Amino acid sequence: MRKNNSTYSIPAIIAIVMMCIPLRISAQVLNQPEAAPNPNLGSSFPWTAACASASFNEYFVNFTWNFPLVESNNEFILELSDSNGNFGAPVELARVADKNTDFDFDFEFAVPNDARGENYRLRVRSTNPAKTSPPSVPYPMYFVDFSSALRISEDGNGTLPDGGEIQQCDGGSITLATHNIPNASTYQYNWYRSSTLLSEKSNQLTVSTPGMYYVELDYGSICTGSANTSSNIIEVLTGSSLGVAIAGPSTVDLCVGDPHTLTANLGGSGLTYTWYKDGVVVSGPTVEGNTLNINTSISGFEGNYEVEIEGSGVCTEKSSAITVQNLGSILATRQNDANIVLLPGQDETLSVTTNAVSPTFQWFKDGAPLSGETSSSLTISDIGVYFARVTETAGSCVTAAPVDSESTTVVTPDSFEFTIDFVGTYTECVDSNVTIGITTIDAISNSGARTNVTSALENSFTYQWTYEGNPLSGETSRTLTVTDNSNNGVYALTGVLSSFNANSNSLNVRLATNESLALTSDGNVLCPNGSTITISSSRDLSGESFQWIKDGSSFDTTSTSLTIAESGTYQLSIDTNDCPLISNEITVVPFDESLLVLDRSENIVIIEGETETVTASGAQSYEWFDSNNSLLSSQDSFTFDAEGQYLLTADFGSCTVSRVITVSFRDTFAIPNVITANGDGINDLWVLPNTFSRDPQVLVTIFDERGKEVFSQTNYENNWPESTTSFNQQNMIFYYKLSREGKNLRQGTITVIR
Missing domain, CATH: 2.60.40.10 (Immunoglobulins)
Structure with missing residues (x-):
């Protein structure tokens, strides 16, 4: 219903819209909540920021709403946004059920103990009818849970x-x-x-x-x-650093009993020295302690040595390390696997290497020396535990003790056993492909003892993969990749080595189906007028085993489509081929007027000749009207260039929200610093530019020459001096301050001439 030639006012336009859309907008208007003074503190000023703590957490906001009355069972709920001003998951601060005939009252609330941010907003929601107020201006809110000096x-x-x-x-x-x-x-x-x-x-x-x-x-x-x-x-x-270093070569070779002193290249300057071996302090800190004697008679004297200096006006610095080696410390390094399996008729060769200058070797089996086995290698054909003992017979440190190599365990198996597992990460009924492979080969003795022989024998077996107990043609490697969920089932691996047959554990592979299941709906916002939303599946559910899921719980296994009247997150699951086929999610939310978001204030001030664009978001469609109810645009944004009142209607399916946009021109004159309060009607009042006047967020405060506050008002109506204000001097000077949300905008003086 639109009359382009009529001259309806904005309230009349809203009334027309409400008549055209019955039950879609309730008549009650909930106004945005505003910070209120704390009556328990005797204050007359509203709070501008909430700095709560365990010892004080009591705040008030004022809320007003308009006739007609709400239902008798209605409750008003005060809600808090997140720190960015978003109400995606609002926090309930207070709830009242006894204010259904009170059009102006205060909520008392406590700041949540996790609140930390500059842009929290408040809003009020009624339950019957379901309405939501516009959000408040942003407020800083912090719960000060730590108030001690940091260290x-x-x-x-x-x-x-x-x-x-x-x-x-x-x-x-x-x-x-x-x-x-x-x-x-x-x-x-x-x-x-x-x-x-x-x-x-x-x-x-x-x-x-x-x-x-x-x-x-x-x-x-x-x-x-x-x-x-x-x-x-x-x-x-x-x-600046002094360049500390340890004098001499970077590597020092010593025998047991050899004397040796390490000396720093800096000395005689009152410096403090700390000596380190392998990163651990071994001497100091000592003033002028620029030397360190190494005791080579004790075990473990070898290592990496450093020195650190510090002192008044000197940078603390550490030298590069030098390495002290024990020439009498020899090594005997095993050159074969720690575990060896001997198959019947086979033999194996064991060997060791050493850094000794002139070594001798002696091999041992089960703790006893083997006669005549004195070379660096040994060929064996019997089970047992073997190692080699190495002795230094020449060089500069012939007193070194013999060193034994690591042991090698040799066994003859009674059988072999495979272990297979999934390669990499695998989630059942989620992944669409998976690789399985052998991880361990164990040799089992006749006593049941297990020896890991994977590295020694994994290339020696002949392999065969099985599916549901049957061999898979051509699958004879150590790994197997399954890519089709039609091949879901039980897999295992067998192997042959000489006369031995090995079997693995079984793995049940359940891959997700590659089919898609899509849900669609005719909306996702439930209006407060008993509306419903229908959700349908892209797949015919006749003859299928399925379940509808709401918020993670199954609730319907028979309906081929859903008609719902409750908010929540909905999905469909169809049982197929061992794994369920899961649809996308459809999230249905209750209608909330705050779903309509404007990127600008609803009160816009522009300079004449310039423009301002307002963009709306959150709805499915938009219409912008001027004061004559003429349609201006159906886009999500509109550019304003003229003063007046405009109406935006936004549709959310069957729900509609209306917002009135007021555009006014900004005054270009400066803040006056002189007025003539003589009653002649000319320059009698202190008139502020539109930037600061009639703005509920701008606080105007005026002080007399002694600093006493004589006037304080938000939404300043250019009404000072008031009719009751008297001036006892010819020329009086006052001071003013303009602030928004606690931040100073302007300040200066006003001279009143009578």
């Missing part, structure tokens, strides 16, 4: 540096981190260098510039200061 140290090691200073050497960097706050990564931080705020927000900061560093928890623009979390100060100083 920072290098790498967060918990040790505060002497004098609060850390040397930073040769243009390098150090990392400062907190060490006394639980769950440190769940907070945001403000780091400062010499009182300058830095960009890093985590609990650690990599420093490459000298200065005085400290940190505090970031509880937002208003709450941070009240938490008192400012940390200790660490001063980072710059310096």
